[in-house]
Each structure stands twice: as structure tokens, then as C-alpha cells.
Amino acid sequence: MSWLYLGIATIFEVAVGIFASKANGFTKLSWTTGTLVSGAIATFFLGLALLTFDVGVGYAIWTSVAGVGIVIVSALFLGQRLYWKQALGIAVVIGGVVGLQLSGAA
Incomplete structure (x- = not known):
């Protein structure tokens, strides 16, 4: 269940990033509200996931x-x-996440 919670937290954290980019320095109320609500939901589900994860x-x-x-x-x-350098960075990040999973720590 903790993986499900972490997945939900991740989806809402992606929404935070997208909404914050549209909030124009938090001057657009609807995008600002979306940022704050998504952030709260992401944090809530992260908290649930961290009951199991280190x-x-x-x-x-x-x-x-x-x-x-x-x-x-x-x-x-x-x-x-x-850009290709960004794609390479993403591949490195994914490798790190896989490494964490394979370490048995999660």
C-alpha cells in the first residue's frame, strides 16, 4: 500500500510543479490554489508512504x-x-531510483 501512496504523492507533486509554473509568481489565483491544494495532497500521501519507507x-x-x-x-x-543532456540526466535519476529499490531499503 505504501507504493500506492507514494505513487499518488508523486502524481500530485508533478501537478504542483506544473501549476506553480502557470501561477505566474502566485499572481493567478486559480493556479495558485491548484498549487497549494496539490502540494497539501502530495504531502499527505507522502506522509502515509513514509510510515513504511525509510x-x-x-x-x-x-x-x-x-x-x-x-x-x-x-x-x-x-x-x-x-535536450539530450537533460535526457541523460533523467536516465541517471531513474538509475538511482532503481538502485534504491534494488538495495532492499524500500
Whole structure:
């Protein structure tokens, strides 16, 4: 169940990144509200996941996967360009997350 909680937290954290980019320095109320609500939901589910995960491992997975998700969503739907060096960085992050999982720490 903790993986499900971590997945939900990650999805909402991706939403935080996207909404915050649209909030224009928190001057647009609807995007600002979306940012805050998504952040609260992400934090709630992260807290549930951390009941099982070690905090360092759970947080590292959450932030890493969310960061990769934001880059991918931005490239696919927001017209932001993804350069090869960024793609390489994403591959390294994914490798690190897989390494954490394979270590048996989570």
C-alpha cells in the first residue's frame, strides 16, 4: 500500500510543479490554489508512504520521480524542449531510483 501512496504523492507533486509554473509568481489565483491544494495532497500521501519507507529513501524516490515526471509532462504538453543532456540526466535519476529499490531499503 505504501507504493500506492507514494505513487499518488508523486502524481500530485508533478501537478504542483506544473501549476506553480502557470501561477505566474502566485499572481493567478486559480493556479495558485491548484498549487497549494496539490502540494497539501502530495504531502499527505507522502506522509502515509513514509510510515513504511525509510524517510531518506521514500523522499529521494518521491522527489526524483516527480522531477522526472515534471520534465516529461513539460516536454510533451507545455512545449518545452528536452535536450539530450537533460535526457541523460533523467536516465541517471531513474538509475538511482532503481538502485534504491534494488538495495532492499524500500
